[in-house]
Amino acid sequence: MAGWAQRHRWAAIVLWLAVVAAITLGSTALGSAYRNDFSLPGTDSQTATDLFKRHGSDQAGDSIEIVFKDTAGVESAKDSVEPMLAEVKRMAGVADVRSPFTDASAVSKDGTIAYASVTLDGKTEEVPKEDVARIIDTARGIATEHLQVEVGGEAARNAEDKAGPTAELAGIVAALVILVLLFGSLLAASLPLITALFAVGGAIGLIALASHLFTVADFTPPILMLVGLGVGVDYALLIFYRYRHELLAGATPAQAGRTALDSAGRTVFFAGCTVIVALLGLVALGLGSLQGIALAVAVTVLITMAASLVLLPALLALSGRRIQRHVLARQSKATRKGRTEGNGWRAMARAVQRRPIPTLLAGVIALLALSAPALGMRLGFADSGNDPQETTSRHAYDMLAEGFGPGFNGPLVVLVKGDREAGEAVRAKLAGTDGVAEAGPVMPSEDGALSTVFVYPTTSPQAEGTVDLVRHLRDDVAPPLEHATGAEVLVGGATAASQDVSDVLADRLPLFIAVVVGVSSLLLLLVFRSLWIPVKAAVLNLLSISAALGVITLVFQHGWLGAQPGPIEAFIPALIFAIVFGLSMDYEVFLVSRIHEEWIRTKDHSLAVREGLASTGKVITAAAAIMMFVFGAFVLSDDRMLQQFGLGLAVAILLDAVVIRCLIVPAVLQLLGTSAWWLPAPLARRLPKVSIERPGHG
Numbered sequence: 001m002a003g004w005a006q007r008h009r010w011a012a013i014v015l016w017l018a019v020v021a022a023i024t025l026g027s028t029a030l031g032s033a034y035r036n037d038f039s040l041p042g043t044d045s046q047t048a049t050d051l052f053k054r055h056g057s058d059q060a061g062d063s064i065e066i067v068f069k070d071t072a073g074v075e076s077a078k079d080s081v082e083p084m085l086a087e088v089k090r091m092a093g094v095a096d097v098r099s100p101f102t103d104a105s106a107v108s109k110d111g112t113i114a115y116a117s118v119t120l121d122g123k124t125e126e127v128p129k130e131d132v133a134r135i136i137d138t139a140r141g142i143a144t145e146h147l148q149v150e151v152g153g154e155a156a157r158n159a160e161d162k163a164g165p166t167a168e169l170a171g172i173v174a175a176l177v178i179l180v181l182l183f184g185s186l187l188a189a190s191l192p193l194i195t196a197l198f199a200v201g202g203a204i205g206l207i208a209l210a211s212h213l214f215t216v217a218d219f220t221p222p223i224l225m226l227v228g229l230g231v232g233v234d235y236a237l238l239i240f241y242r243y244r245h246e247l248l249a250g251a252t253p254a255q256a257g258r259t260a261l262d263s264a265g266r267t268v269f270f271a272g273c274t275v276i277v278a279l280l281g282l283v284a285l286g287l288g289s290l291q292g293i294a295l296a297v298a299v300t301v302l303i304t305m306a307a308s309l310v311l312l313p314a315l316l317a318l319s320g321r322r323i324q325r326h327v328l329a330r331q332s333k334a335t336r337k338g339r340t341e342g343n344g345w346r347a348m349a350r351a352v353q354r355r356p357i358p359t360l361l362a363g364v365i366a367l368l369a370l371s372a373p374a375l376g377m378r379l380g381f382a383d384s385g386n387d388p389q390e391t392t393s394r395h396a397y398d399m400l401a402e403g404f405g406p407g408f409n410g411p412l413v414v415l416v417k418g419d420r421e422a423g424e425a426v427r428a429k430l431a432g433t434d435g436v437a438e439a440g441p442v443m444p445s446e447d448g449a450l451s452t453v454f455v456y457p458t459t460s461p462q463a464e465g466t467v468d469l470v471r472h473l474r475d476d477v478a479p480p481l482e483h484a485t486g487a488e489v490l491v492g493g494a495t496a497a498s499q500d501v502s503d504v505l506a507d508r509l510p511l512f513i514a515v516v517v518g519v520s521s522l523l524l525l526l527v528f529r530s531l532w533i534p535v536k537a538a539v540l541n542l543l544s545i546s547a548a549l550g551v552i553t554l555v556f557q558h559g560w561l562g563a564q565p566g567p568i569e570a571f572i573p574a575l576i577f578a579i580v581f582g583l584s585m586d587y588e589v590f591l592v593s594r595i596h597e598e599w600i601r602t603k604d605h606s607l608a609v610r611e612g613l614a615s616t617g618k619v620i621t622a623a624a625a626i627m628m629f630v631f632g633a634f635v636l637s638d639d640r641m642l643q644q645f646g647l648g649l650a651v652a653i654l655l656d657a658v659v660i661r662c663l664i665v666p667a668v669l670q671l672l673g674t675s676a677w678w679l680p681a682p683l684a685r686r687l688p689k690v691s692i693e694r695p696g697h698g
Contacts, residue, residue, distance in 0.1 A: 001265075001310065012313075013318075023209070027204075027205035027206075027209050065118070067150045068081060074111060077142075081099075091134060113400075156384075156392065157393040175630060176189060191236065195236040196307070200229055203304070204228075220293050223293060223575075226630065226649075233630070238267060244256075247324050256320075263593075270589055275586075279294045281512050282574055290505075344617075345662075359666075367543040379570040380570060388638050406463070409460065411440075411495070412455040412469070412473070412492075419451075425485050427442050436456070436457060470499050516581060533592060540664060541588070541656075563643075569644055572641065576645065594616050595608050613662070620657055625657075632647070633646065
């Protein structure tokens with residue numbers, strides 16, 4: 001593959017340009033059709049939604065709230081509010097509008113805060129954002145110095161303008177700076193970055209086109225940028241660094257390119273396949289939006305891998321001579337000053353090898369201490385209470401909590417499949433239940449077969465008390481009511497649905513982890529023909545991921561570093577596990593394959609560990625630093641999920657590159673000695689031979 005790309009360098013580059021241009025033009029012309037799908041068949045909340053639709057209930061559609069605040073009393077603003085609500089009722093996407101002036105329960109006790117409920121003609125993900133944006137503009141257009149008007153609800157949150165791509169730009173700049181410091185050349189530094197940008201550009205356009213055929217969530221593009229940039233630079237850097245190593249060993253640029261692809265390229269291919277397998281495992285979790293994200297990121301990694309294996313060799317063939325001159329000149333200058341590359345890493349490896357047990361214990365204890373908070377992790381979803389202070393959805397959330405209590409922003413929608421009398425009996429029981437601030441009036445469906453009761457908890461939507469209330473209503477309150485009335489009682493609504501998704505993810509996560517770890521360990525077993533290498537890799541990768549989840553829990557659930565306390569986004573653990581496990585395997589294979597090369601060549605195990613670390617330590621650290629900055633830049637995002645995702649990936653990569661690869665792995669390999677490469681003879685005879693090192697070295 002490398003030979004073809006070198007011989008047909010212009011054809012390879014033009015082919016990539018043409019493909020990316022065609023994808024970009026196609027996605028620009030057709031646009032995207034991103035949509036969220038949080039349906040979860042088999043849960044109470046989904047059953048309730050399906051029944052709403054079937055029986056013609058208004059509650060089949062989601063709603064938004066137009067909230068008014070006037071210190072003189074909202075009644076004084078009636079003349080401007082009523083015409084605005086009449087206009088909103090005629091707008092596209094609106095099924096019904098309920099005015100606060102016809103419903104006394106929609107006005108706070110002191111009369112200064114009120115809200116109008118706007119029922120949409122579909123779920124949030126089905127109503128175009130443009131329609132909701134027009135409602136927001138119309139509502140806020142009547143605001144005056146004395147009258148504050150804000151719009152809340154999930155649809156309003158989604159329709160608000162998001163901040164520009166600050167995080168992506170910060171990540172690109174950080175990557176370029178680190179690459180220039182590593183190679184001392186803008187040309188050399190730009191090649192991995194160009195490769196990554198080509199891959200990301202193609203992937204984003206392709207996923208936009210795919211969104212017309214598959215369910216792809218609207219928050220997928222930033223995740224693609226995040227993963228594509230980090231992984232793209234990482235893969236290209238590993239290949240380029242081996243290319244540079246071969247140039248220093250006296251190879252011609254053409255030979256160096258082929259050797260780099262035949263060694264580091266195999267590592268990249270193996271690591272990329274591991275990430276893709278892990279991501280496709282998410283599809284088995286059975287959640288619509290998560291499946292779309294998993295497929296999109298898997299495609300991004302696949303395109304990134306292809307760019308590293310085809311586009312990068314072509315770029316190296318074009319600029320090989322200039323890079324060779326620069327690399328040799330820089331090496332000559334370092335030699336004159338008495339510096340030998342890798343000496344620092346050799347010294348560190350020797351220090352670890354002298355005291356492997358204390359090093360191993362210190363590293364493992366540190367990772368376990370960071371992992372401990374993850375045991376108390378609470379999964380959920382962000383709501384308007386987590387939005388930036390300047391957004392209208394956050395203002396509306398705060399005003400409703402001020403006027404009607406904290407639970408008002410997350411009502412539970414209790415559906416009674418029975419007549420009105422059954423609905424009234426259920427409502428009376430709910431109103432007296434502990435944890436319930438208020439139960440709204442019974443609202444029958446059009447055909448009279450269903451009754452709906454809005455239940456307002458005494459606690460906020462994300463509070464543990466609300467989660468406990470949902471479970472109490474379902475497990476303790478509903479069964480006796482069903483027995484007494486003969487009606488079916490279901491607890492639904494957005495708050496209950498969020499909890500259902502979180503519970504299902506938490507239940508299915510262990511099986512997903514077991515499958516991914518099992519498949520990855522089997523691949524390592526085949527590659528290194530060792531029983532202990534896969535076991536060590538699996539345990540250490542799980543430790544780095546659990547430590548990263550522990551840090552996220554401390555920051556976002558317990559409010560460290562000034563973050564607003566709340567649950568961890570339900571998708572985060574599964575996504576971080578899938579991506580970090582694959583990336584960790586990347587470093588594992590890159591480091592251990594170099595150690596294995598030296599072991600095969602010298603049969604001196606301690607020397608092999610030192611030389612393997614000396615030749616890979618610098619590039620692994622640089623690649624990790626780039627990914628940390630790229631991922632860490634997403635903490636600057638306004639989106640809470642992206643903040644958690646970026647912080648989790650950055651911490652996991654930091655721990656993996658510094659604590660695990662530089663300290664724990666050398667210590668474990670020193671303790672294992674030559675048994676690190678042991679494989680039972682019967683198993684060795686049956687396993688097929690898969691080599692990741694270039695021919696002649698394994």
